[in-house]
Amino acid sequence: MARALKSFGNRRALGSVREFCTSSSSPVQEQRQHPTDGKKLTNLFSAINQALHIALETDPRAYVFGEDVGFGGVFRCTTGLVDRFGKHRVFNTPLCEQGIVGFGIGLAAMGNRAIAEIQFADYIFPAFDQVVNEAAKFRYRSGNQFNCGGLTIRSPYGAVGHGGHYHSQSPEAFFCHVPGIKVVIPRSPQQAKGLLLACIRDPNPVIFFEPKWLYRLGVEEVPEHDYMLPLSQAEVLRQGRDITLVGWGTQLSVMEQACNDAAKEGISCELIDLRTLVPWDKETVESSVRKTGRLLVSHEAPVTGGFGAEISASIVERCFLRLEAPVARICGLDTPFPLVFEPFYMPTKNKILDAIKATVKY
Amino acid sequence: MGSSKNLKRSSWISSSLLLDLRNPSLIHGVGRNPPAVLENLKTHSADCRFASTKAGDERDLRFDNDENQVLDFPGGRVMFTYQLKFISESPEKRADCFRVLDDNGQPIAGNYIEQVNEEVAVKMYGNMVTLQIMDTIFYEAQRQGRISFYLTSIGEEAINIASAAALTIDDLIFPQYREPGVLLWRGFSLQEFANQCFSNKADHGKGRQMPIHYGSNKLNYFTISSPIATQIPQAVGAAYSLKMDQKKACAVTYFGDGGTSEGDFHAALNFAAVMEAPVIFFCRNNGWAISTPTSEQFRSDGLVVRGPAYGIRSIRVDGNDALAVYCAVRAAREMAINEHRPILVEALTYRAGHHSTSDDSTKYRPVDEIEHWKTMRDPVSRFRKWVEGNGWWSEADESELRSNVRKKILDAIQAAEKAEKPPLADLFTDVYSDIPSNLREQERSLRETVQKHPQDYPPDVPV
Numbered sequence: 001m002a003r004a005l006k007s008f009g010n011r012r013a014l015g016s017v018r019e020f021c022t023s024s025s026s027p028v029q030e031q032r033q034h035p036t037d038g039k040k041l042t043n044l045f046s047a048i049n050q051a052l053h054i055a056l057e058t059d060p061r062a063y064v065f066g067e068d069v070g071f072g073g074v075f076r077c078t079t080g081l082v083d084r085f086g087k088h089r090v091f092n093t094p095l096c097e098q099g100i101v102g103f104g105i106g107l108a109a110m111g112n113r114a115i116a117e118i119q120f121a122d123y124i125f126p127a128f129d130q131v132v133n134e135a136a137k138f139r140y141r142s143g144n145q146f147n148c149g150g151l152t153i154r155s156p157y158g159a160v161g162h163g164g165h166y167h168s169q170s171p172e173a174f175f176c177h178v179p180g181i182k183v184v185i186p187r188s189p190q191q192a193k194g195l196l197l198a199c200i201r202d203p204n205p206v207i208f209f210e211p212k213w214l215y216r217l218g219v220e221e222v223p224e225h226d227y228m229l230p231l232s233q234a235e236v237l238r239q240g241r242d243i244t245l246v247g248w249g250t251q252l253s254v255m256e257q258a259c260n261d262a263a264k265e266g267i268s269c270e271l272i273d274l275r276t277l278v279p280w281d282k283e284t285v286e287s288s289v290r291k292t293g294r295l296l297v298s299h300e301a302p303v304t305g306g307f308g309a310e311i312s313a314s315i316v317e318r319c320f321l322r323l324e325a326p327v328a329r330i331c332g333l334d335t336p337f338p339l340v341f342e343p344f345y346m347p348t349k350n351k352i353l354d355a356i357k358a359t360v361k362y
Numbered sequence: 363m364g365s366s367k368n369l370k371r372s373s374w375i376s377s378s379l380l381l382d383l384r385n386p387s388l389i390h391g392v393g394r395n396p397p398a399v400l401e402n403l404k405t406h407s408a409d410c411r412f413a414s415t416k417a418g419d420e421r422d423l424r425f426d427n428d429e430n431q432v433l434d435f436p437g438g439r440v441m442f443t444y445q446l447k448f449i450s451e452s453p454e455k456r457a458d459c460f461r462v463l464d465d466n467g468q469p470i471a472g473n474y475i476e477q478v479n480e481e482v483a484v485k486m487y488g489n490m491v492t493l494q495i496m497d498t499i500f501y502e503a504q505r506q507g508r509i510s511f512y513l514t515s516i517g518e519e520a521i522n523i524a525s526a527a528a529l530t531i532d533d534l535i536f537p538q539y540r541e542p543g544v545l546l547w548r549g550f551s552l553q554e555f556a557n558q559c560f561s562n563k564a565d566h567g568k569g570r571q572m573p574i575h576y577g578s579n580k581l582n583y584f585t586i587s588s589p590i591a592t593q594i595p596q597a598v599g600a601a602y603s604l605k606m607d608q609k610k611a612c613a614v615t616y617f618g619d620g621g622t623s624e625g626d627f628h629a630a631l632n633f634a635a636v637m638e639a640p641v642i643f644f645c646r647n648n649g650w651a652i653s654t655p656t657s658e659q660f661r662s663d664g665l666v667v668r669g670p671a672y673g674i675r676s677i678r679v680d681g682n683d684a685l686a687v688y689c690a691v692r693a694a695r696e697m698a699i700n701e702h703r704p705i706l707v708e709a710l711t712y713r714a715g716h717h718s719t720s721d722d723s724t725k726y727r728p729v730d731e732i733e734h735w736k737t738m739r740d741p742v743s744r745f746r747k748w749v750e751g752n753g754w755w756s757e758a759d760e761s762e763l764r765s766n767v768r769k770k771i772l773d774a775i776q777a778a779e780k781a782e783k784p785p786l787a788d789l790f791t792d793v794y795s796d797i798p799s800n801l802r803e804q805e806r807s808l809r810e811t812v813q814k815h816p817q818d819y820p821p822d823v824p825v
Contacts, residue, residue, distance in 0.1 A: 088606060094636055099595050099629030103637075106536070106599025106613070109584070114599070126625065133589045134596065142577045142585035143568040144792045179793050203795040232798065279798035 042222040047189035066117030101127035108150035121157035136180030149203035156212035164339035170301035194229030211250035234281035240270035243294040258352035303331035325362035461680035467747025517714025520684035520741035528691035532611035536597035556778035591624035601641035620651025634704035648713035653726040669706035681709030682741035
């Protein structure tokens with residue numbers, strides 16, 4: 001069922017061009033001119049690929065498997081792995097998501113790093129039972145006699161300009177409701193490599209959603225060496241006074257553009273990349289909102305029951321007297337992800353900008 | 363992976379062709395240009411399902427001579443036919459069921475008896491009786507309100523104990539929930555069973571799961587979870603790890619007839635075949651999935667026939683014949699480990715008890731049927747007859763065993779009942795490897811609430 005867009009990863013016609021956020025405020029062009037030692041300009045799928053190479057290289061008990069990963073994967077993230085590590089450690093599985101995750105749990109329970117790929121996040125639902133009832137509870141239900149902490153499920157998520165219902169969804173909120181698993185979403189190549197390695201080596205099962213719109217869309221300096229970025233730590237990408245913006249993954253680049261436009265109108269935005277959605281870094285968001293007094297959360301997933309609702313509620317609980325306006329949520333609509341209406345569905349820059357202005361003026 | 367693909371495929375071809383040959387009308391009513399084909403078929407009609415590679419190669423060479431007869435299709439060559447013929451939905455004859463002892467415990471397949479010596483046989487019988495008594499007493503304890511739930515294995519004692527006896531402790535068990543006998547055989551103490559059912563602080567699962575959800579890392583018995591069939595694909599992943607580590611061990615996963623309708627069952631068998639994982643799929647076909655009879659569960663000839671469809675070697679065995687189960691599992695284990703392949707074992711049995719303490723099976727099945735299986739086909743008394751017949755067991759042994767076991771179980775229950783519950787802190791640990799900040803906050807808040815409203819909370823949980 002994940003075959004419809006097999007050539008997806010090779011397409012360059014991605015609609016409007018998006019820039020990704022970098023960890024510093026300097027634009028990509030500037031970094032291009034001054035590459036530093038040990039870093040190379042790398043796109044997101046190549047950064048993922050590097051992380052997988054390192055994961056397999058540094059741990060002989062690491063395995064990579066999933067539908068079509070053998071030839072390099074439909075998004076090329078697993079390119080070259082079979083040649084280097086052999087088909088016993090990097091292998092195709094039958095087309096069956098519940099099998100992939102169930103198999104991965106058993107593999108991980110034997111002390112291995114099981115790195116499973118679900119070809120599109122839209123197709124993760126057959127594995128929902130294995131994730132929710134099995135992976136998430138494996139340690140707890142056994143009284144810590146067993147665990148499947150070596151399991152990492154990678155899956156491309158989110159809009160891509162032409163993906164329609166089944167190649168565009170952002171299902172992160174379903175998994176954020178499940179104690180026992182972690183949910184991590186990177187915003188850029190450099191982040192993707194460090195966070196993925198941290199997820200693979202974390203002693204808990206993790207779902208790692210990769211922003212597929214960014215796989216090939218632009219590059220960032222990525223250190224060539226083995227490094228990890230901390231889980232459950234948000235990152236403040238941009239300091240500001242007037243309003244706090246919180247997001248993750250692809251959406252950060254849209255939010256960054258809105259921040260730039262707002263700055264032209266004299267509004268100072270603080271931008272936070274949550275990076276790990278569960279367990280999330282409430283403290284960083286809370287201290288930012290205590291400073292700015294305003295909060296806007298943005299994600300592609302439908303607004304109702306999205307993880308933005310959780311952030312909003314938590315911050316209202318903690319910062320009620322400090323808030324100067326209602327928390328704004330600029331998210332996907334409560335419709336299935338629509339092909340031709342995608343530009344209408346999406347939480348676009350101007351929707352965010354309008355909400356920033358309305359919140360600041362409230 | 364994939365090294366034995368050709369062997370499997372040619373074997374499959376030969377067995378499906380055999381089916382054609384049994385129907386004389388097909389041989390006579392042939393279409394264009396068939397004699398050469400039939401000649402080929404006759405030559406190989408003696409091929410069994412696991413024909414040698416050599417025979418397969420010979421046949422392939424002949425097919426090469428006539429390109430019109432063969433489709434060289436990805437995955438292997440397929441023969442053409444000029445007959446519009448569908449593969450039958452059911453075989454002419456149901457798959458045979460392997461047994462060693464007859465209903466009276468008399469050996470009918472003598473050559474297999476030698477596999478079980480006196481020591482093992484007596485231990486097996488002792489464990490079967492222990493399981494039976496444990497079930498009876500724990501069931502009563504639930505009826506008295508001392509534990510919240512229980513689930514018996516009555517009628518399936520031979521499956522439980524004999525399959526366990528045929529394995530080694532290094533083999534990994536991925537159980538459903540009606541296999542406590544495997545754990546018993548491996549040395550889980552009656553006290554450990556009782557501690558789990560009473561959710562006390564000695565329960566390995568820290569009181570978090572309903573009774574009967576046992577697990578033991580020490581005994582390679584993965585903790586039971588209630589969802590049906592979820593353990594089956596996990597066993598394949600673990601088996602793959604054993605293979606990669608070149609361990610002389612396999613994974614064994616148990617499930618019922620109902621569980622085979624779950625997607626996880628299909629996923630697991632397919633994965634195991636493709637990955638060539640050393641795993642034994644043990645299906646306890648006991649006729650009933652709660653109230654659903656197998657006739658409403660599937661229309662295949664049970665489970666055993668499904669194995670070959672996945673490319674998995676399979677056997678049907680009399681689940682109430684301890685010796686047959688023992689021999690089948692032992693052979694399955696050898697093949698799984700030495701040949702890196704999954705094996706499917708279907709044991710025919712009967713769930714002689716209710717599904718659980720929440721069920722009254724007389725509401726949906728005849729009492730006569732239950733009684734027939736309990737009395738006429740009881741696996742424990744059948745095995746006893748054989749053990750007694752060998753002079754290894756006496757009436758005195760029997761009464762001593764029963765009174766000992768009964769006393770031990772009652773003592774274990776008393777001790778488990780008196781033991782403290784797990785501390786409140788155990789509510790928050792093990793969700794993750796470390797306690798995250800949101801859980802620390804929730805724990806702090808909960809402790810305040812408990813102090814404020816102690817009457818709302820069970821007094822026996824230490825705060």
